[in-house]
Amino acid sequence: MGSKITINPVTRISGFLEIEVEVEQNQIIDAKSSGMLFRGFEKMLKGRPPLDAIFFTERICGICSTAHSMASTLALEDVLNVSPNENDKIIRDFMHGCEFVQNHLRHFYQYTLPDFVRGLEISPLYTNTHNDYRLPGELNKELSKHYMEALEYSRLAHEMLAELGGKAPHTHGIFVGGVTINLDAAKWIKIKSILVKIKEFVNARMIPDVYTIAKYYPDYFYNGFGYRNLLSYGVFDSYEEKELFYIAPQVMINGERQKFNSEMITENIHRAWYEAGKIEQRPTEPTIDENLHKEDAYSWIKAPRYDQNPMEVGPLARMLLSGNYRGGISTMDRTIARVLEANKIVVIMEGLLEKMQLQSTQQGEYEIPKLVKGKGLIDTTRGALGHWISIQDQEIHNYEIITPSSWNLSPEDSIGFKGVVEEALIGTKINDLTNPVEIGRIVRSYDPCVSCATHVISDRYEPIRISVV
Amino acid sequence: METIGPCHVVKSKKTTARSIVNLAIKELQNNKKDKINLIWLEATGCSGNIISLLNAENPDVMYLLQEMVSLKYNNSLMAAEGEKAFKQFLDTLDTEFILVVEGAVSTKDNGLYNIIARYQGKAITAMEAVNLAGEKAKYVLAVGTCASYGGISAARPNPSNSISVAEFLKREVIRIPGCPSHPDWVIGTIANLIAFGNLELDSKNRPIMFYSITIHDHCPRRSYFDKGIFATKLGDLECMFKLGCRGPITRTDCPMRQWNGYVNWPIGANTPCIGCAGESFPDGMEPFVRY
Structure with missing residues (x-):
């Protein structure tokens, strides 16, 4: 029996996460990740007007709200049998791109950098809490400066989004049928000029910065592996032009590529606080009941699996599957892939700008069918996001959401597969048990969004291992 | 040409300037030291208000953190993690501080729907943290609609029994609703509190400077x-x-x-x-x- 290390809060992520690891002879031999917030969006959505799902599900997450407006809009377009025209689709994809850029900039500079860069000069928020800072003085100073500079560019990414969608976070302009904005040249040139600035920053700062970190922390190419199973639902995949194309839906399991089939997606509840007739459900099935008395359950996140396999989702999965990144799978590869993806997305956005026409949006008046089911699957900043909707009597009858962070942060399933992040932690060597910096660095490389992962409902439970005085 | 010796007036001018600069630096340093502490607690919500704050411009978030307040605790931004992070929260409780809460307070099962830290083996719920800090804070700001009124976290059927910060704390809470709250509303309110003290509030405890008119009143349409x-x-x-x-x-x-x-x-x-x-x-x- 090894010693236990618990980290809660895992800061510099979105939401509330607890990581517990068991360590023997400075090596992690077991790991558990638990989400720590429940709101119950799926239950709240029941009975609401279907079109409201867009603005409603955005509020699952403050850092990736546009991801949910994309997936909910696609699910609604599926059930309403609506397709946006080409121009509206281009503008919508551009808006989705803004969200990627905002997220990647903030994740790399505000969330990741403090793990590797000493003494950012906005104490007391940046107290140095360990001794494993390795950048030489000048470089360290330079990267701290970039931390401050980056704030302007992530803000500008949201400004582009607001220009087209009213405001951000929780933007308004993405809707069934495409977008709601009527593009004019003033708006077009404004977003174009902002994108130039962001591109410059990504290339002159962000990309060199991640390689600087990689140079001084090369051991992080040798931890945080996970299962090496990769999944993407595809994003920016409907254009013929090569420079606008990113990735079609893809799966890689044990090194073998497979054709993606959404029917293979299940959620396993073995170690999650849920009770149902079956240990695993499909997202098209009704929301299941909760049971916090369940023995040995330790997470409020269900375990999504693809054909029984835990899958890594996110920038590294996309960059590897699409052939845009030639490195391996590790903590540092994950961090580098995210930064390189920021540039990839910016280039796609440039291409989308060139294709935009100054046309009015083609919004319609949408009639909700009496009885219908549909889904919206798309890769978003943190990976594969799925919304499954069922409508009865023109109301939402059932709504299921599987977020990217549920894929990455899931608990152990009934086959015995741990979650992806848990697996990535197991085997890691901890140099200093009083300052286990490796844990936070590995976990953050997945850019966890626990606001998203723990949106699901858990009712009537009582605490098992948590005692509150 | 006659050689002129060092003039004592010029000399003293030099030292006067230096001592004024030194005084100013000292003043500045004192001011910085005297910046009021701020705890920005994320509770039952989407953590979107801190993201909105990062979108602030003139003043931006760096100006807020460097010139206006001393941010001691925020889950999204702070460098420390785990117990060390939460200790910064606890250490701030005995100082003069402003508490910002974003997100509602989930009260179901004694707050267990939202655990924000584990300290010395004990789970700390958001409910407990809001209570601890809310009792001692000089000002409490409910930022965003969830903290202000329950918002989307308390949407029917309110699975987590979420309530507003004011309803939970039963003390004066300044409401800055919006989903998310506009960064100007937050920073403007803090500026008013630290530079001018009293803040003019409406009957729902919202700053009148931002919430006195309806959108319809000034709508361009x-x-x-x-x-x-x-x-x-x-x-x-x-x-x-x-x-x-x-x-x-x-x-x-x-x-x-x-x-x-x-x-x-x-x-x-x-x-x-x-x-x-x-x-x-x-x-x-x-x-x-x-x-």
């Missing part, structure tokens, strides 16, 4: 409403009232202030206001869109 010309679908340029616009019952300065670099706002994107800063959001504001 008001003339369409007055003439009875209404949009029939999103994307239209006329009054959004018949599509379900909640501008007439929602008090914020969105039409004038606008968002994200002051470039746009929801009605500017040809969509109705969904009343996200209102007390009854979201249940009382639905449907968000109707034809």
